[in-house]
Amino acid sequence: xxxxxxxxxxxxxxxxxxxxxxxxxxxxxxxxxxxxxxxxxxxxxxxxxxxxxxxxxxxxxxxxxxxxxxxxxxxxxxxxxxxxxxxxxxxxxxxxxxxxxxxxxxxxxxxxxxxxxxxxxxxxxxxxxxxxxxxxxxxxxxxxxxxxxxxxxxxxxxxxxxxxxxxxxxxxxxxxxxxxxxxxxxxxxxxxxxxxxxxxxxxxxxxxxxxxxxxxxxxxxxxxxxxxxxxxxxxxxxxxxxxxxxxxxxxxxxxxxxxxxxxxxxxxxxxx
Numbered sequence: 001x002x003x004x005x006x007x008x009x010x011x012x013x014x015x016x017x018x019x020x021x022x023x024x025x026x027x028x029x030x031x032x033x034x035x036x037x038x039x040x041x042x043x044x045x046x047x048x049x050x051x052x053x054x055x056x057x058x059x060x061x062x063x064x065x066x067x068x069x070x071x072x073x074x075x076x077x078x079x080x081x082x083x084x085x086x087x088x089x090x091x092x093x094x095x096x097x098x099x100x101x102x103x104x105x106x107x108x109x110x111x112x113x114x115x116x117x118x119x120x121x122x123x124x125x126x127x128x129x130x131x132x133x134x135x136x137x138x139x140x141x142x143x144x145x146x147x148x149x150x151x152x153x154x155x156x157x158x159x160x161x162x163x164x165x166x167x168x169x170x171x172x173x174x175x176x177x178x179x180x181x182x183x184x185x186x187x188x189x190x191x192x193x194x195x196x197x198x199x200x201x202x203x204x205x206x207x208x209x210x211x212x213x214x215x216x217x218x219x220x221x222x223x224x225x226x227x228x229x230x231x232x233x234x235x236x237x238x239x240x241x242x243x244x245x246x247x248x249x250x251x252x253x254x255x256x257x258x259x260x261x262x263x264x265x266x267x268x269x270x271x272x
Contacts, residue, residue, distance in 0.1 A: 001025075001026035001027070001092075001093065002026060002027045002028075002029065002090050002091060002092035002093070003020065003025060003026055003027070003028050003029065003092055003093050003094075003095050003128075004029045004031050004060075004083065004086050004087045004090060004092045004093070004094050004095065005017055005020060005028055005029065005030055005031065005095050006031055006032075006033075006079075006083050006094065006095065006096045006097065007030050007031065007032055007048050007051075007052075007097075008032065008033075008044065008048070008097075008153070009032070009044040009045075009047050009048045009150060009151040010097075010150055010151065010152070010153055011139055011140055011143050011148075011150040012097035012098075012099060012102075012131070012136070012139055013096075013097040014051075014143065014148050014149070014150040015097070015131070015139045015142050015143050015148060016095070016096075016097040016130070016131055017030065017051070018142075018143075018146060018148055019130075019142075020095070020130075021055055027092075028055075028057050028058075029057065029058045029059075029060060029086065029090050029092060030048065030051070030052040030057050030058065030059050030060070031060045031061070031082070031083055031086045032044070032045055032048045032049070032059070032060070032061045033061070033062055033063075033064075033078070033079040033082045033083065034061065034062070034063035034064070035064060035066045035070065035075045035078070035079070036063055036064050036065040036066050036067065037066055037067065037068055037070055037075065038068075038153070041063075042063075043151070044151050044153075045061055045063065047149075047151055048061075049061065058090075060086045060089075062082045064078055066078065083096075093128050094126070094127050094128065095127070095128045095129070095130065096127055096128075096129055097129075097131055098129045098131065098132055099131045099132060099134050099135065099136055099139060100132060100133055100134055100135050100136075100178050100179075101135060101136040101178070102132075102136075103132060103181070104178055104181055135175065135178065195224065196228065199224055199225045199227075199228045200228060202217075202221070202225055203225045203228065203229060206229075206271070206272075207271045207272070208266075208269040208270070208271050209229070209269060209270055209271070210268065210269060211246050211247070211265070211268055211269060211270055212268060214226070214243060214246045214247070215246065215247050219243070222243050223236070223239045223240065223243060226239050226242055226243060227239060229272060230242075230257065230259075230261055230272070233258075233259040233261065234257060234258055234259060234261065235258075238257060238258045238259075241257070242255070242257045242263070245257075245263065245265075246263070246265075246270060249263075249265045249270075250265070251265055251266055251267045252265070252266070253265050
């Protein structure tokens, strides 16, 4: 089995890499993404490359000049685009070092931004996260015990990012509270999968969909189904406008829903 290990050079990913090497976890490819946000980020790349070469591992890297004003969302999207590209190239499973505190922070961020119940189903994807049940403190303890070197990201100390501001509050939670949130997260992920299966069964295979169904089903159900049809690209207000169009649009007309999504209406059906 091949694994692409996302290694930033921070303590979390360095511990993950060490654990996977010690466990003999198949063929490892070390992947490092340099956002170009910090002036000293090139040193992180050199550090990770040296570690990979020391262990005789394949090293993949990309640098992008996102700049100091780049948002967290942009940095994350570009990083995952690179990581998934590397995983596809090597036909490998992507592995990241997200831990329990990361999960708590991510859920808090999503709820703060008003993502609703999906905020509790965060980090639900095809990415393998073997450290998700470990606390940050345990990872640091592991690194110190095994004398693992790592590099500190200077942006972690700034309050410019929401995650950093919330991170200072995470230590106030007890281990039990974090575990409870982890259990709730697992439950929400299971519910999310069930909802996805149900919505797909309701809307059918396409490419034509029933206007009658969307007109008469309860609004929350209709919006959830439309969200699935549009691959989650539209905002809640955009979905609401789309649902209204499905109800009132005349036959042989089109509707621009946003994000490049266009609907064509017949008398009883519509297509995307």
